[in-house]
Amino acid sequence: MNRTIETLESEVRSYSRSFPKVFARAEGSELFDRQGRAYLDFFAGAGALNYGHNNRHLQAPLLNYIEAGGVTHSLDMATEAKCNFLERFAALVLGPRDLDYKTMFPGPTGTNSVEAALKLARKVTGRAKVASFTRGFHGMTLGSLATTGNAGKRHGAGLALGGVDRMPFDGYLGEDVDTLDYVERLLDDPSSGVDAPAAFIVETVQGEGGVNLASPAWLRRLADLAHRHAALLIIDDVQVGCGRTGPFFSFETLGVEPDIVCLSKSLSGYGLPFALTLFRPQLDVWKPGEHNGTFRGNNLAFVTATAALDRYWRDDALTRAVDRKAELVRQRLGAIAERFDAEVRGRGLIWGLDFGSRAAVAGLASREAFGRGLLIETSGAHDEVLKLLPPLTITEAELERGLDIIGEVVASAIARGDGRTSKRKPDRERRRVEQPKPELAVQP
Incomplete structure (x- = not known):
């Protein structure tokens, strides 16, 4: 953690604790720290950066x-x-x-x-x-x-x-x-x-x-x-x-x-x-x-x-692009959820992997993801959900790279946490995925 932040900013701060780096610049779907290391952004300012960082068309x-x-x-x-x-x-x-x-x-x-x-x-x-x-x-x-x-x-x-x-x-x-x-x-x-x-x-x-x-x-x-x-x-x-x-x-x-x-x-x-x-x-x-x-x-x-x-928003090109990316995320997260006994739900480009009673898994995965160059947060009543919120303008290659990291860090978090064979307690929220697919199609 940066000493300036620790000594001068209020204890109420939160995201600087979750992502303990000093960021110097940003472009598209990436943030860069003072040392020039790139971090793929699956957080997007908690949804404030749908069009990415420093979008040149707006800048x-x-x-x-x-x-x-x-x-x-x-x-x-x-x-x-x-x-x-x-x-x-x-x-x-x-x-x-x-x-x-x-x-x-x-x-x-x-x-x-x-x-x-x-x-x-x-x-x-x-x-x-x-x-x-x-x-x-x-x-x-x-x-x-x-x-x-x-x-x-x-x-x-x-x-x-x-x-x-x-x-x-x-x-x-x-x-x-x-x-x-x-x-x-x-x-x-x-x-x-x-x-x-x-x-x-x-x-x-x-x-x-x-x-x-x-x-x-x-x-x-x-x-x-x-x-x-x-x-x-x-x-x-x-x-x-x-x-x-x-x-x-x-x-x-x-x-x-x-x-x-x-x-x-x-x-x-x-x-x-x-x-x-x-x-x-x-x-x-x-x-x-x-x-x-x-x-x-x-x-x-x-x-x-x-x-x-x-x-x-002059046409539906962005909406169609989001729909294509949503299907990619749905399939990739579905495979992860099936492998690790989690639940997945979402629409468009907001998705969650719910680990239920193994709430610590989401937090462990988020922290390890940051160490591997991916910003991703948790949500839910007990922070039991790993929440994906990338820019809508993210490329499919960047999306695939981030999903690769998620698969890796979830596997690591499960191994460090309560074990791969743990069974989750039933969650009170029903499983839903984006329409028109009523059931989650999982690919091996």
């Missing part, structure tokens, strides 16, 4: 804008960069998907987007409670943190977090249980003690929660349930939007159209802070300045986001 417009003296900070004043982004976002994302949303700039990060969504839902409905789901992650400020499942994160608040009813996510009670039966029973029973919420907030893929997938049928039923109880449906697409699952929005092939959408992370395309909250026009009941923030007008991010839309 050139940004440098040109800065050199020309373009406006950098403007609160929510109108600027050329902002107008260009709004026009391109409407033309290339919302229009082709027939989505009629107003666009709000809530502040620079994902938690800002969620806070705005929760506040708006409560304002529109006049209800105080929202419903979130087990193992969900929605941010670290108090409102979004209240909807987050992870106990360690919530306890960091130092006070009780209220205003939320927690519901079981799809598969949480086992493969044969539809958890919405429980939710529906609570809401239909006036003596359950659970009132209809202002909104349901949900991730279609729970990234931090262990790469848990909500099925299309479950999401459609949730949307119907919300509508029947006059509640709003908020989809948090902060980590799995912007192409992470293939299409721009993770929900657009699942048969649901949320009332509110939260976006951030890879929205700027270049790792610059940028977030949006999208909502149906009839929900736009804000008074001027009722929700604001100093850094909600990041013009540099407008520039790179617009360039990303122009480069990657």
Whole structure:
């Protein structure tokens, strides 16, 4: 660990402990440390770098804008960069998907987007409670943190977090249980003690929660349930939007159209802070300045986001590339899972290898992978899932190289841990893989 970091930075730091190197530069799918060693990136800024590091197609417009003296900070004043982004976002994302949303700039990060969504839902409905789901992650400020499942994160608040009813996510009670039966029973029973919420907030893929997938049928039923109880449906697409699952929005092939959408992370395309909250026009009941923030007008991010839309979302080439790479990952991870008695699930280019009761295996594999030049993190309630989150623009050769390392380090971690023959306890999350393949095809 670098001495400067150890002595001067707060103990709250985390990723510098997981990846204890000082990085000097980055390009594409690789980071380079001070000594020039390359590290293949299967972490991608926790999903903030879908188009890779220092993408030249986004870098050139940004440098040109800065050199020309373009406006950098403007609160929510109108600027050329902002107008260009709004026009391109409407033309290339919302229009082709027939989505009629107003666009709000809530502040620079994902938690800002969620806070705005929760506040708006409560304002529109006049209800105080929202419903979130087990193992969900929605941010670290108090409102979004209240909807987050992870106990360690919530306890960091130092006070009780209220205003939320927690519901079981799809598969949480086992493969044969539809958890919405429980939710529906609570809401239909006036003596359950659970009132209809202002909104349901949900991730279609729970990234931090262990790469848990909500099925299309479950999401459609949730949307119907919300509508029947006059509640709003908020989809948090902060980590799995912007192409992470293939299409721009993770929900657009699942048969649901949320009332509110939260976006951030890879929205700027270049790792610059940028977030949006999208909502149906009839929900736009804000008074001027009722929700604001100093850094909600990041013009540099407008520039790179617009360039990303122009480069990657004028057609479906990126989506088709993600689909091809997803199939490669599915097959390779399936073979590893079969060999080492693990479970694999994912969509697009977010995948998890779940080691269940052998949670230490994931952590051992992550640490050894870093020693071999691969950045990869863990997720899940007990960090039992090895989570793959590479840039969408990664080459297939780089993807193969990273998957080779994963196979090696999992074998090593199993040998160092509880043995190759250990049997995992049944996991409460059902095994799911990307549609249309209902079963995992494992290749030897």
